[in-house]
Amino acid sequence: MSTIIQIKNVSKVFKNKGNTVEALKNVNISVSKGDIFGVIGFSGAGKSTLIRLVNLLEKPTSGEVIVNGKNLARLRASELRSSRKNIGMIFQQFNLLNSKTVYENIALPLILNNTPKEEINKRVYDLLEFVGLRDKANTYPSKLSGGQKQRIGIARALATSPSILLCDEATSALDPKTTQSILSLLKRVNRELGITILIITHEMNVIRDICNKVAVMENGEVIEQGEVLEVFGNPKKETTKNFVQTVINDKVPNSIIKSIKEDSNYHVVVRLRFIGENSKRALISEVAKNFNVYINILFATVTELQETTLANIIIGLKGELQDVNTAFEYIKNQNIHAERVELK
Structure with missing residues (x-):
């Protein structure tokens, strides 16, 4: 399969008031079209920084971020805006606008994209149907459950018909049953819409249930990566073994x-x-x-x-x-x- 996201020798250094933090250290990741690629690590491993590079919310200090064949750091502002329309993103805390209805939240990216009103109306209701919340069009986010909010977040991220969906700890704020429903929805997004998904998480059950590939991060580095079956079946690094043991208990009593x-x-x-x-x-x-x-x-x-x-x-x-x-x-x-x- 063709590569749709390529992180090549990327490092990211943050400097603040004389302090230097090396958030990413020579990271290499390749995501193929159609993958559900998971990145797992403990807090501070560099996951959030990594995912923000994919739509250039953060710029790499060194290395290349290539998405759909384009080196994002070399694009002009107008070209970058165009490329970002092809990348949807959902967040741990949903990031919905409480002052706007569900319909208006989903429609917002389309409005900013100068989409005709008739197309907006059809697209919004098609997405509400897809995520199973057509009856919530005129409801405000404050009246929704956490799972419903995340479904609306997914619908909004899909509004511009992206080829890539970034998920930043998309299930961390949800209970286990709701988490499973959201993961099932993301599988449908991947399978039925053909959208490549890059998901970061600290929960190994998310990797187990949804991903076909995984990268394990520690202290800003990718310490292990590969097919999920390979990594689960033969984890090599101690951190990876600890993650695997959270879903596959293999300790002798x-x-x-x-x-x-x-x-x-x-x-x-x-x-x-x-x-x-x-x-x-x-x-x-x-x-x-x-x-x-x-x-x-x-x-x-x-x-x-x-x-x-x-x-x-x-x-x-x-x-x-x-x-x-x-x-x-x-x-x-x-x-x-x-x-x-x-x-x-």
Whole structure:
């Protein structure tokens, strides 16, 4: 697929009263047309600065921000305004104008774009229908729930028919049930309207439920990125592992650790991750049948990502030292992720 957003070697430095803050450090991200690309990190990681570069609300100190083939920093003011019409944005706190009705909030970008009144009327009601709030056209934002406000925020962002939608912590102010409804709506935006979505969040469940690609940020740097299945299935950095564990619990319970340590037999505890077709393989039965070891399943979870199964299983191998090590080496060579778990 063609690249629609490219962040190339971008750094951003803020200077204020003699203080220098390096918000972004040599960041490289490539978003393809049709992606729902998630950027995750803790507060202060640089996520918000990054997303504001994509419509040039912030200018990079160095590097290039290329959107739809155009280097935004090199555009004249009129060209930049034109490019921004192709980039919608929704916010954590909705940013609706309380003095205007729902209809007027959605119509505002079209009015600023000098769109004829008849077209505005049709477009607004089409968008209200799309987000499921046609009956709220004359309502003021103060009368809406948080989820309804965000739906109107999405409708407003779609008013100018953008090819890109930026989501700045779009679900952070919402309860879990409402979050799921908004994520479902964003999936429809991507699938039915063909709009590429770049979403920043500190919630790993958002990445799990909606994104096909993810970048993990820490201290202004991208420390890991790739397909969601790849990152969830084999996280390499400690920060990534901590995020993944918020939605896929793979820790051995303390009570089991205690019982293993008290056992006189030799043990190896192994974490296995099966993805897709591999999850159907009866590897544990195969090892138990062919090696002189006792296998105990200590913990297991199954998660669906991108309509693909990710199974996370922690097993204990018990027996003579040589038998256990031989079985472990066999497991490691079976084209699945397998790692030894150190018991603390």
